[in-house]
Amino acid sequence: MLLERAKNILLTEADAIKDLVSKLDESFIKAVNVLKNTKGRIICTGMGKPGLIARKIAATIASTGSQSFYVHPAETIHGDIGMFHPEDTVLLLSYSGETQEIIQMLPLIKTIGCTLIAMTGNMTSTLAKYSDIVLDVSVEKEACSMGLAPSSSSTASLAMGDALAITLYEEKGFTSTDFARLHPGGNLGKKLLLKVSDIMRDFENTPKIQESESLQKATSLISSYKTGTVIIVDDKGFLKGIVTDGDLRRSLLEENDLLNCPIKKVMTKDPIYIHSDDLAVEALRLIKANKIDELPVLNSQKKLTGLVDVQDLLDVGVL
Secondary structure: OOOHHHHHHHHHHHHHHHHHHHOOOOOHHHHHHHHHHHOOOEEEEHHHHHHHHHHHHHHHHHHHOEEEOOOHHHHHHOOHHHHHHHHHHHEEEEEOOOOHHHHHHHHHHHHHEEEEEEEEOOOOOOOHHHOOOEEEEOOOOOOOOOOOOOHHHHHHHHHHHHHHHHHHHHOOOOOHHHHHHOOOOOOHHHHHHEEEEHOEEEEEHOOOOEEEEEEEHHHHHHHHHOEEEEEEEOOOOOOEEEEHHHHHHHHHHHHHOOOEEEEEHOOOEEEOOOEEEEHHHHHHHHHHHHHOOEEEEOOOOOOEEEEHHHHHHHOOOOO
């Protein structure tokens, strides 16, 4: 019984979101264009549960490249209206459109000259009449069994806010790299801001050898550097090949004089590599796609400058 009630609540709220699709019209397009061309800030506001949704919308808009913040409606009539300027756009949430604190701030907003976008469930409300653009977020019923607690209406407003915020940043050309710059402390920031040069093992700590040397020396280098590979370079430092511990194991079955076998005979020529100024996430992609553990790192002159190992990616949380 309890699970059935929970399922019905979720289905009711899901239906509320689906119903928004048919309500989208030219008003939504106008709202996005106004937000996109706002020269000032996008100020989000609302009382009670709509106010909590407004806070979230403001946070999403701010984290995706537009200046936005939340203001409590009751505080606007006690001095915070000074935060509003004519070039700002106000996104105001009120399901009834008749909340007292909302009604009190409407003349102030219009006097200042802000563009007003409303999200409401009452298209004939005072809020709707005062607004330049009105977005319909009305729902057939609340998920609350008493029909009292904001539930479906809150979910619908939140979804409409996401539609606005996401469409806005897409229209502005906001990229995943831009997102990472605003979220440097998160995993996404690490993946999109860290470069190979930030995590690689430098030239001095990279096992390297010339192709005229023997497998014995290559084996010794792999052991001493505690990596699974040794990089083959010429006398000018250009990449010639790579030998992995897997190559060494296969050579045991094929070579009679393994220790004296020239490295050139068993190395992989033209190995996959990455540049030092590439993103660490690209190194991860290459390692996964090619089912390898290490990548030689080259500089802009295509000379060996280091090595990136799958463990290096693990250590910094990219993997």
